[in-house]
Structure formats: structure tokens, C-alpha cells
Amino acid sequence: MVTGDPIQIVVLGLGQMGSGVVRLLQERVGVQVAGVCERRARDGAADAGTVAAFARRLGVDLSGDLDALLERTRPQLAIQATCSTVRDAEPELRALLERGINVISIAEEMAFPGYSEPAIAAALDRLARRHGATLVGTGINPGFVLDLLVIALSGTCRRIDSISAQRINDLSPYGPTVLSGQGVGLTPDAFAAGRADGRIVGHVGFPESLSLIGSALGWRIERIEQSCEPIVSTVRRETPFAVVEPGAVAGCLQRAVAWVDGRPAIRLLHPQQVHPELAEVETGDFIDIEGDPDIHLRMRPEIPGGVGTVAMAVNLIPRALRAEAGLKTIAELPVPAAALGDMRALAGLSGSATE
Amino acid sequence: MVTGDPIQIVVLGLGQMGSGVVRLLQERVGVQVAGVCERRARDGAADAGTVAAFARRLGVDLSGDLDALLERTRPQLAIQATCSTVRDAEPELRALLERGINVISIAEEMAFPGYSEPAIAAALDRLARRHGATLVGTGINPGFVLDLLVIALSGTCRRIDSISAQRINDLSPYGPTVLSGQGVGLTPDAFAAGRADGRIVGHVGFPESLSLIGSALGWRIERIEQSCEPIVSTVRRETPFAVVEPGAVAGCLQRAVAWVDGRPAIRLLHPQQVHPELAEVETGDFIDIEGDPDIHLRMRPEIPGGVGTVAMAVNLIPRALRAEAGLKTIAELPVPAAALGDMRALAGLSGSATE
Numbered sequence: 035m036v037t038g039d040p041i042q043i044v045v046l047g048l049g050q051m052g053s054g055v056v057r058l059l060q061e062r063v064g065v066q067v068a069g070v071c072e073r074r075a076r077d078g079a080a081d082a083g084t085v086a087a088f089a090r091r092l093g094v095d096l097s098g099d100l101d102a103l104l105e106r107t108r109p110q111l112a113i114q115a116t117c118s119t120v121r122d123a124e125p126e127l128r129a130l131l132e133r134g135i136n137v138i139s140i141a142e143e144m145a146f147p148g149y150s151e152p153a154i155a156a157a158l159d160r161l162a163r164r165h166g167a168t169l170v171g172t173g174i175n176p177g178f179v180l181d182l183l184v185i186a187l188s189g190t191c192r193r194i195d196s197i198s199a200q201r202i203n204d205l206s207p208y209g210p211t212v213l214s215g216q217g218v219g220l221t222p223d224a225f226a227a228g229r230a231d232g233r234i235v236g237h238v239g240f241p242e243s244l245s246l247i248g249s250a251l252g253w254r255i256e257r258i259e260q261s262c263e264p265i266v267s268t269v270r271r272e273t274p275f276a277v278v279e280p281g282a283v284a285g286c287l288q289r290a291v292a293w294v295d296g297r298p299a300i301r302l303l304h305p306q307q308v309h310p311e312l313a314e315v316e317t318g319d320f321i322d323i324e325g326d327p328d329i330h331l332r333m334r335p336e337i338p339g340g341v342g343t344v345a346m347a348v349n350l351i352p353r354a355l356r357a358e359a360g361l362k363t364i365a366e367l368p369v370p371a372a373a374l375g376d377m378r379a380l381a382g383l384s385g386s387a388t389e
Numbered sequence: 390m391v392t393g394d395p396i397q398i399v400v401l402g403l404g405q406m407g408s409g410v411v412r413l414l415q416e417r418v419g420v421q422v423a424g425v426c427e428r429r430a431r432d433g434a435a436d437a438g439t440v441a442a443f444a445r446r447l448g449v450d451l452s453g454d455l456d457a458l459l460e461r462t463r464p465q466l467a468i469q470a471t472c473s474t475v476r477d478a479e480p481e482l483r484a485l486l487e488r489g490i491n492v493i494s495i496a497e498e499m500a501f502p503g504y505s506e507p508a509i510a511a512a513l514d515r516l517a518r519r520h521g522a523t524l525v526g527t528g529i530n531p532g533f534v535l536d537l538l539v540i541a542l543s544g545t546c547r548r549i550d551s552i553s554a555q556r557i558n559d560l561s562p563y564g565p566t567v568l569s570g571q572g573v574g575l576t577p578d579a580f581a582a583g584r585a586d587g588r589i590v591g592h593v594g595f596p597e598s599l600s601l602i603g604s605a606l607g608w609r610i611e612r613i614e615q616s617c618e619p620i621v622s623t624v625r626r627e628t629p630f631a632v633v634e635p636g637a638v639a640g641c642l643q644r645a646v647a648w649v650d651g652r653p654a655i656r657l658l659h660p661q662q663v664h665p666e667l668a669e670v671e672t673g674d675f676i677d678i679e680g681d682p683d684i685h686l687r688m689r690p691e692i693p694g695g696v697g698t699v700a701m702a703v704n705l706i707p708r709a710l711r712a713e714a715g716l717k718t719i720a721e722l723p724v725p726a727a728a729l730g731d732m733r734a735l736a737g738l739s740g741s742a743t744e
Contacts, residue, residue, distance in 0.1 A: 252728060368721050374607050
């Protein structure tokens, strides 16, 4: 038997990911959602009423004011699901770390914040250490398929010549924000214009995945090359939120290459499109390591992105609570396991994890 | 630039695994083989001359006396490749831990020593803590394919109903000791007799793999069922060390099931035979998780056992040196990565891992 209060968790953001985290926390043992912070709940916000109704249905305490929520709930850990970049994540992270609250962030750049924002990363690390808190970024990609899983496989290798990893997935389940960020439905010309003006962001996280692999293996990455091309459809494709006519863009094909010792050592490929089956593309996650031994991993279909990210964030809780203070990457902690037992015990806070 | 002396490593055992570890250490940066202990090198041992000649070819300092070797070399870490059971491993582990030397063991039962020998495991944990040393078991199986990799995938799951993992491999490359331990070449009757009298050991490590998964997920395993059947060949198969006539045994089919909450929650299957291709069996490592999401992982061919175990042992060095003192399982440390940079930096002992 585990005794003691459940671990108090605050969730930042009540979008698709944040609400998924809340629901999963409500199914797990030994944790409790102390409250949710969502900017759209602030007084006067346009959809404050909608968000408040959603929070009531979820049965959570909603606030638009992070400081007030933290003061009231005094959580042990926060899960941040509000943004993608380190720069956007920083103010919330500071508010949390200054109170000694451990943080799991699903902001893509937080998978390896030292790549995009080394100064902010160093400052967050100092702040976390000073207040005895752990800060770690996670997610399915970056955070697992194209980095942590590659690293795990690499441990069985005597020698590695090159690494190639692909994530081929289906954008059909996604909503309008994701689809427009990938340029779905545009003409190739409009896609090119959207790339040029930054409206089409594509996948965020390749440099972070490459940096995770490089630092774990001790490979110094000399440079990273990235590209993003439209996937032009030859057939009509339709989802609840997008129509792609023949000749229009069904998604993005992104590539990245990391150069080590003058050779292209790590190649990542990530084509995302709506209804890939209409182009006879089979989805999946694929990792190939050339070395001693060669390793060829296939997962069909791919691990779903939304579910996987929500699960990683929640399953990481015991690891984050056990970790030493400071900014950590996912590769520096024991690999997260599905935390199906009592989280207090899995976190080493009391008793046995299996009782 | 990393400066300072290389990390001094002692290897225990100069068999197939131990000599593989020595060779790999000689290829890596920032580590040095301080010496090798091998019982067969003791004065008067039957093949002392052969072993000494082999050690000379490898260019390592050989000793039959562990205490004298440790006194002379004062290593920071030892890799134990001498045995399979906790009971057999214990005396060497005590000698190492009492000197504060960190230990990586490839003894199969050391992957989760608390299963077979809880009292010895607890005593080793106390001893390691008292002397500030880390003790951890590793290998490809147990240690990776049927446990750590399953745990890593589980982290992407919201819910898990059941887990099934298979390792289908080829025994053809192995020597006479392994083949006779699997009953290769015997009649089915002789196989049954060999199982009964303990000569046919088959794979050691199923309860350890199941315990690793259970403790990581917080699943209390109620009981473990194991079986071992002969794989009877319908065709002639031949290796340099064994001949299998039609009707004779080509290998072992082992199964294990772990029961959790009254249901068979984890199933492991491990058929090993010589020349599986002659029976149209394709080798590989396979993991299937039924839950939310379902995950289906395939690696063809399987990660080779010998190479993989040697690599895991060496790649674990930086993790073992960074870990807190005590007896740890592989799932409690950050997942080992191919340690291709300077091991001193990867272990956090100096400078950057990539310079």
C-alpha cells in the first residue's frame, strides 16, 4: 500500500495536448491535477467561456493567472503544453522553477534547448539547480522516435558508420492549425511563399533530435542541413479540415543531415501528408544503423504523435521527480516507462510501485 | 580536448565475451585495459599456457589472482564476464565493491539479481553504497531486446493491455558449449533427460526480463510460467560443431508468461536453433504491445547476441561512472548509447564528449 497525498500536478495549456495530459493524469494512480493554467481563461479573453466550460467538463480548476494558481495549489510538478520554442517557453519556466517546481515541457525546442537558445538554456539550468528543481523536455518527435529510440539502439553497436531514421505519418487526424502549418491544400506556389514568410513551419525539432544523438554518442556535429519540400498530390484527398485537389500540396517532406568528421553521419526524413494511402505510401517509423552490427527497425504503423506525446509527458513524471536538479535532456534520465502503477512509488516517494 | 589519464578498466574473464570486451575497449577513446583476470591463468591450470599466449596477442596484462591484479592496477571500473548466476558472480563482485570499484556484469541473472537471490542482491547493494561504487548488470538478452527496449516503447503508451516479445535467433555461429547447453544434435529423448538433470540450461534470463518490465511499469507480477521444448528438425542441419539429423533436436523453444492482476500480461518467446532458414524460419526481434496505442516493432535480422552484449557492456561505462552508488538495474540508468566519443567526457570526468 502506498500512502500519502497524491503528487500534485499543474498543467499549462488546455489545447489538444494539454487536455490529453489532464485526461491521462485522471486515469493514473498517485497523481492529481491540482489545476490548469490557460491564457484563454483570462478575464476578457474572447473564448474564455468556451475554455471554462471545457475545464468544467474535465473537472479541473482553471486559471488564467499562473502565479495565482501556483500560489494556491503549490504543485510538485508542472507539465507545459503551451508552445514550441524555448523563447516562448521561458517566462512560464522561470515562474515555475523559481518556486522549485519540477517541469516537463513538450515544447519541441525544449528537447535540446541548448541548440536554439544556449544562453537561455544555461540560465534555466542555473535557476533549476538553485531551486532544487528538474526541467526536462519530451515528446514523441523530438523526444523519442528520431532520437531517444535511435540512441537506445546505438547502445548495442560496437561501431556506427551512419544512422538514418524516417518517420512517415498521416496528417489526416489533425485540425486546421497543424494542417495550415504544413501547407496542406495550397498550390505549390503558395506553399513556396508560405515557406518564405514563415507561415509554413513544418516539423520543429530536427536540430534538437540530431543534437540529442550527437551528444549521447560523443559525435561533434559540424553542421546541419535542412530542407522542406511540398508533397504534391496527383489525386484528390479530403479531410474534415482540408481539401487537396490534384496538383495541390498534401503535406511536407522534410529532411535533415548532420555532418560529423566531414561525412553525412545522421540523416532524418519526415514526410507528413494527409491520406498517404491514396499515394500508396505506407506510414511507419524506421531506423537503420549501418555499423557493427547493422540494425534495421520497422514499426508499422508509426507511433501516433498526439497520443505518444501525451503519454511520454505523463510517463516521465516519476523519472523527473527522481532526477537530480537542473536542466536535463530525455537522454540523460532513465528511459520513461508506462507508469501504470502508483506514481508515488514509481517516483520513490513511498512504498512499492506495484502495490 | 580531453586531458587526464584514460579510465582504467579491469576485465574479468577472457572467454568469448571477455575477449570481445577487451578488443572493443582497445578501439575506444579515453579508456584503457588495466588488466585481465582469468582463472585459467592460475599456476598449474591445464590451459594456462594457451590463455597466456592469447593475452599476449591481445597485448593485455593477465593474472589468475584478482586481488593481486586489483592491488596493482587500481581500476575505476571492472567488467565481469565469467558466469551466469548471481551466486557464482558474488565472490568477485564483493572483492571489487569492497575496493570501491564500479562493476558492469554480464552475468544473466545480474540483470535483476533480486529475482533469483534477493538476500545476495540486498547485501551487494549495501556493500556498493558503503564503498561509493555502482553495480549494474547488462547484456543483449536479458538487458535489452526482451526488456529495456520493451520498457522504452511502453513510455509512449497511455494504456497497456498486454505485451508480447519474441527473439528468434540462429545458433549456428556458436561453439560447442552453447550448442550442448541448448541440446543441439540430441534425440528428443536425450533432450528430455538433459532438461531433467539440468545439463540443458537453455536461455537464462526470462524471469529477470519480466521483473525488469514489471518493476519499471509498476506491475506486480503474481507468477511466472516457463517452458522449454525441443525444436525437432525435419531436415539435416550441420554447423562446424554440431550435426542435426532429421528427427533430432535443432535447438530450444522457450516461453515465459508473467501474470498480472489474474491475466497473462507479458509473454516472451525465444526459439533458438541452428540454421533456422532450413526450416523456413526468419530470425528477428519482435515486440508487440496491445494497448493505446498498439505498437508493433520488427527488427530483421535480430541484433546479434555476442556483439550486442559486448557493445552494451562497453557502452554502459559512462553511465555506470556517472550513476549514484548502489546496485542498479539497466532500466534505472539513462539508456546506454554507443560511446563513440571520449569516454572521460561522456562520463562527465572532463571537458566535452565531442572534442
